[in-house]
Amino acid sequence: MILKVGNRYRSQVCSTEVVVVRPGNGADVLTCGGHPMVEIIEAGPTGLSPIEGLDGGTLIGKRYTDASGSLEVLVTKAGAGSLGLGSEPLTVKEAKPLPASD
C-alpha cells in the first residue's frame, strides 16, 4: 500500500480519519480495527466491525507511528478502532511539549 504524505484515509470500521505525515516504506497495509483503511473519498462505512483486541480507539490530534518510525499518521477524526500497519499496532507518538514561540 503506497501512502502519500498529505493523503487522507478513513476507517472501514469506525469514524477514524487520518492524514499521512510520513509515508512509511510501502510494504504493509495501513489498517484500522484490523481492516484496511480506504481513501477518504471512497464510500462511507461498510458495516465492518473492529476485530477483537483491535478496538482500543484513536485520539484526535495525536500522531501514530510504527516501531521503525518510518510511518506517521495524524488522526483528524477519532473513532473506536485501533490503527495498525500490517499486523503491527501503531503507537501514539509522545512529543515533548514545547512552549508557544510565535
Added chain:
Amino acid sequence: MSISVLLDIAVAAHPDRHALDSGAGDGTYADLARTARGGAGVVLASGARHVAFLGVNGPAFPTVLFAAAFAGVPVTPLSYRMSPEQLRYLIGELDDPLVVVDEEYADALVGCGRTTMTSTDWLAAATGEAEAPHVDVAETAPAVVLFTSGTTSAPKGVILRHRHLVTYVLQTVELGSASDTDAALICVPPYHIAGVATVLTNVYAGRRMIYLPEFTPAGWLGAVRNHSVTHATVVPTMLSRIVQQLDGKPAVAPTLRSIAYGGARMPRPVLERALELFPHVGFVNAYGLTETSSTIAILDADDHRRAFTSDDPHVRARLSSAGRCLPGVEAQIRSESGAPLPPGEPGELWVRGGQISGDYLGRASVLDADGWFPTRDRASIDPDGYLYVEGRADDTIIRGGENIAPAEIEVVLLDHPDVRDVAVVGLPDDEWGQRITAVVVPAPGCDAGGEQLQSWVRSRIRGARTPDEIIFLDDLPYTPTGKLLRRELVSQLTNGSDHDLREESA
C-alpha cells in the same frame, strides 16, 4: 497536506472555541473556517493566482491566509511601512494577484493595475459567499511568499511551501493543547514570519487570538489585563519600551504566563529587567528566519530562570543564547571553507529540516546538495547544544585581517550602566581596512566618556577588539520589527551627516 487542513483539523477538534477577540470578525473556529472557505470562493471567482494583503494585524488577516490556502493560491502580506513605489514594485513581482487592503492604505495602491478590495469589503464578501468547493493543493505548492526586510540588500521573496509550514506546526504544537482560557496577544505585523506563524500555531493549539494593531507599551499592558492574555510575543524593541514604561514597578498582569521574543538581538539588560518586573512569567527566546518557517531554536522559561538566578558566569551567559534546536531541525557551524567546526567555535550557521525552505522568487534554491541552508548568521554551539547567534555574517568587521563579530563587543558595552543601546560597526580605515566603531546611546543622565568605555571593553575582552572610536548618538536606526539597520547607520556615519553627532575619538 496544506495549511488549510490545519484549520480543518482544529475545527474538528474545537469548533466552538473562541478564535478571535478584537471587535469585527469575532467568532469561533467554525466561524473562521466558514469565512475562510467563503473567502476562497471570492478568490476563485476573481480568477486571481495570488493574494496579497496590505494591512495591519487584525481579524481580516487570518481569513485571507486560510482563504488563499483553500483556493490553492499563495498569499503575500505586504509591509504598510513601504512607500507606494516599493509596494507597486513588489506587487508587480506577483502573479496576477488579488490585493486586499486596509482602507487607510488604499491610496498607496491607486493605479497599481491590480484588482484591489478593501478589508471591510473582503470580510463582507467572504462572509456572504458560498463556501468554495474543495481544491486539491499539493504540499509542494507555495503557501506564503514573504519579502524579507532587506536590511542588507533589496527585498527577496521567500517562498514557504505548505509542507514547510505544516511540518513546523506539527513538530512544535499539539492539537488543542491550549486551555479554553488561553489567549494570545499578537502585536507582530502580518508581513513578519512570526505574524504568519502565530496564526497557524494558535489555531492548531486552540488559543484565542487578540490583535493589537498599533503597539504602544501602555496599550500592550492594558490589552494584557483587559483580555486576560496568557501568551504574548514581542520583538526586543517592544520589550524594551514595556520595561521603560513600567519604570521599575512590577507589572500588573495576573493572567500572563508566557512572553516569547525574537526577531532581533535582545539586549541583556532589557531582558534582566523584564525578568525582574514579570517575576511569574516564563520567557521564551525564539530564534528563526523567514526562510526557516519561523522558530528553529528555543531558549525556554526554565533555561531563563536558571541562568538568571545563577552565580556561575557560564550558566548566566545562557541568557544571551538562542537555546536549543527544535525537534526535526539540525544545525551545523561551518568555517568559510565549508568544513564543520567543533563545539564552541564560531562560524556560519547552517540548518536542515522539513520546515526549512531555500527558495526565493525568481532564483534557484540556495540549499546545498545535502539539503543544508546557509543562514548567513555567524554563530557557535556549545557542548550542551546551546546556540549563540552573534549576528549577520555580513556584519563581521575585518580589522587588520582579523574577523570580529560586533555582538561580542556590543554585549560587553551593554553591561556598562551608562550604555542604553549600542551598535558596533566597521568603518573604512586606511590603516586597518576597517576600524571598530562603537555607536553608543547613553543612558539618561549618564555621561561616560569614550575613553572610559574603551578601557571597560579592554579590561574584559582581547585588546584587538577594543573599539578604535566611540561615537555618541541619541538613537539608532531600527526597522519597525526591531532589526538594527547597520548599513543605514554606516552610511550615516560615513556620509558625514554628523550635525547631531558628538564624537570622541581615541
